[in-house]
Amino acid sequence: MRRSLAIDVRATPLDRRKGILKAGGMTLRCALGKGGVSARKREGDGATPLAVVKPLALYFRRNCKVSGVWQSTLPKIPIRADEGWCDAPGDPRYNRPVKLPYHASHEKMMRDDRLYNVCIVLDWxxxxxxxxxxxxxxxxxxxxxxxxxxxxxxxxxxxxxxLLPFLNCRTRIRILR
Incomplete structure (x- = not known):
């Protein structure tokens, strides 16, 4: 069994919407929310939460060629065209996967761009x-x-x-300012 990897994500001093991700001996550049990092995360504010989170599952597109997916021990879920994620506060399925079409506001998991070719659900x-x-x-x-x-x-x-081969359900990701 692989050891858990601690990951730190910190906003850069010159642009709070960009970050540095440190995992073991790796230092990687990353994008953060357009609202920077916030301790008062709210729906629609565009901020990345100031928090410690852990990965829960790895969604992936079957036709995508990102190696490393199979080396991760996270539960793997192939994305289907009828999958979405509810982002409507007050809806019983808020912040949960939903089957499309769905009556409330939601995000499509199978996007037209590459963003969710590999998508790791965090427990925020x-x-x-x-x-x-x-x-x-x-x-x-x-x-x-x-x-x-x-x-x-x-x-x-x-x-x-x-990064993928090092992610598992025991990984902790600290998001800092």
Whole structure:
């Protein structure tokens, strides 16, 4: 069994929407939320939560060629066209996976871009789940140029490939300012 890896994610001093991820001997650049890192995370604020989180599962697109997916011991879930993630505070499925079409506000897991080719669900606001504290906080593939996220942590594909084999359900990710 692999040892748990401690990961620190810290906003850069010059741009709070970009970060440095340190895991073991690796130092990787990442994108953070357009609202920076916040201790008062709220739904729709675009901030990455100031928190310690752990990975729960690894969603992936079957047609994607990201090596490292199979080396991770996280539970693996192939993304289907009818999968979404509810982001509607007050809905009974808030911050949970849903089957599409879905009546309330949600995010599609099978996106037209590459962002969720590999998508790691983090346990932010899962247990317990509090209405409006933020939903769909993932670690996923970054937009070109490490453009800010809506509150997630995003990595370049090559860096995600390097990190995946070390992620397991005991990994702790400290998100710092």
């Amino acid at each position: 606001n899962m247990y317990p789940r509090l209405w409006s504290r933020g939903s769909a906080i993932f670690m996923h593939i970054a937009r070109p140029g490490l453009k800010p996220t809506e509150g997630c942590i995003a990595l370049e594909p090559r860096d995600m490939r390097r």
